[in-house]
Amino acid sequence: MKKVAFILNPISGTGRKKVILEYIDKVLRYHPEYAAEFYRTKCVGDACNAAKEYVKREYDIVVAIGGDGTVNEVAEGLINSSAKLAVIPVGSGNGLARHMNIPLNYQRAVDSIFNGRSQFIDAGVINGKVFFCTAGVGFDAVVGEKFNNSGTRGLMTYVEFCAKEYVKYRPEQYKISINGSQMSQKAFLITFANSSQWGNNAFIAPDANISDGMVDMVVWREAPKVTMPLLTAELFLKTLKYSEFVDTYRCKEVVIEREKEGLVQFDGESVMMGKELRLSVMHKAVEVIVPIGWKPFPLIKDILPQSVMEIVQQQLKDFVPRLKDMVK
Numbered sequence: 001m002k003k004v005a006f007i008l009n010p011i012s013g014t015g016r017k018k019v020i021l022e023y024i025d026k027v028l029r030y031h032p033e034y035a036a037e038f039y040r041t042k043c044v045g046d047a048c049n050a051a052k053e054y055v056k057r058e059y060d061i062v063v064a065i066g067g068d069g070t071v072n073e074v075a076e077g078l079i080n081s082s083a084k085l086a087v088i089p090v091g092s093g094n095g096l097a098r099h100m101n102i103p104l105n106y107q108r109a110v111d112s113i114f115n116g117r118s119q120f121i122d123a124g125v126i127n128g129k130v131f132f133c134t135a136g137v138g139f140d141a142v143v144g145e146k147f148n149n150s151g152t153r154g155l156m157t158y159v160e161f162c163a164k165e166y167v168k169y170r171p172e173q174y175k176i177s178i179n180g181s182q183m184s185q186k187a188f189l190i191t192f193a194n195s196s197q198w199g200n201n202a203f204i205a206p207d208a209n210i211s212d213g214m215v216d217m218v219v220w221r222e223a224p225k226v227t228m229p230l231l232t233a234e235l236f237l238k239t240l241k242y243s244e245f246v247d248t249y250r251c252k253e254v255v256i257e258r259e260k261e262g263l264v265q266f267d268g269e270s271v272m273m274g275k276e277l278r279l280s281v282m283h284k285a286v287e288v289i290v291p292i293g294w295k296p297f298p299l300i301k302d303i304l305p306q307s308v309m310e311i312v313q314q315q316l317k318d319f320v321p322r323l324k325d326m327v328k
Contacts, residue, residue, distance in 0.1 A: 055083050061113065
C-alpha cells in the first residue's frame with residue numbers, strides 16, 4: 001500500500017478548495033492502492049513541519065495544495081528524502097507549477113499525481129533559507145512584503161502594488177562576489193532564479209534550468225522610469241535578457257554585500273536579513289511529480305514565428321534608446 005499526504009493551505013490564492021478536495025476524494029476511489037491523509041496548515045512554517053512528519057512516517061508522495069509559498073515549505077520538508085513532491089497550484093503566481101508544466105487546471109493536476117513521471121530539482125539557499133523558484137533583493141522583495149500583508153490576493157492586487165511602489169523606490173548599491181571576481185553595482189533588483197519565472201508567466205530568467213545545479217543571477221540595473229512599460233513587456237515575451245539594463249550570470253555560489261539590512265524575497269515571501277547574503281545551490285534536492293505529455297497553453301512568443309519574434313526583440317532593443325532621447 002502506497003501512502004499519499006495532501007497538505008492544504010486554506011488561505012492561499014482564491015477559492016476552489018472545497019471543489020478540489022471533493023475531486024481528490026473522487027479520484028482516490030479509483031486508486032485503492034493509495035492510502036491518503038489530509039492536513040490543513042495553521043500558520044507560516046506549518047507546511048514544512050508537516051512534510052517532515054510525513055517523511056518520518058515514510059509517505060511516498062506529499063502534495064502541496066497552495067501557492068509558491070506553500071510549495072516552498074512542503075518542498076523544504078522533503079529535501080534529501082525518498083518522498084516525492086506533487087503540486088496542485090492554487091496560488092496567485094504559481095511560478096514552480098508553470099515552469100514545470102504542472103497544469104493550473106486542478107483536475108489535470110490531481111490526475112498527474114497518479115499517472116505522471118518524476119524528475120529531480122535543485123534548491124537555492126541564502127543564509128540558510130531555502131527557495132525553489134526565485135529569491136532576490138530590491139524592488140520585488142519590497143512589493144512581496146506589501147502583497148503578503150494585504151487583505152486581498154490575485155494578479156491585479158500585485159500589479160497595483162508594483163505601480164505604487166515603483167514611483168517611489170530607489171535602487172540600492174551592492175557589492176557582488178561571483179565566480180572569483182568582484183563588482184560594485186547599483187541595481188533596481190537582483191534575482192536569483194532557480195526556475196525561469198516569478199509567476200504569471202513573467203520570465204525573469206527564461207533560460208534558467210531548475211535541475212542543472214546552478215542558478216541564474218539577474219541584475220536589473222537602474223533604468224529611466226519611462227522604460228518600465230517596455231521592460232515589463234519583455235518579461236512576458238521572454239526577451240528581458242536582451243535589455244541593455246539587464247545582466248545575467250550563471251553561478252553556484254554568490255556573496256552580496258549591501259549598505260544595510262533589508263528584505264529578501266523567497267518564492268514570493270519576504271523576510272528581513274542582514275547586510276551580507278551568501279547563496280549556494282543544493283543539487284537534486286527534491287524529486288517532483290510532473291505530467292506526461294501535457295503542455296500548457298502557448299505563450300505569445302510560442303505562437304509567433306521565430307522570424308517575427310526576432311523582429312520584435314530587435315525593435316524593443318532599438319526603441320529604448322530613442323525613448324530615452326525623447327524624454328531628455
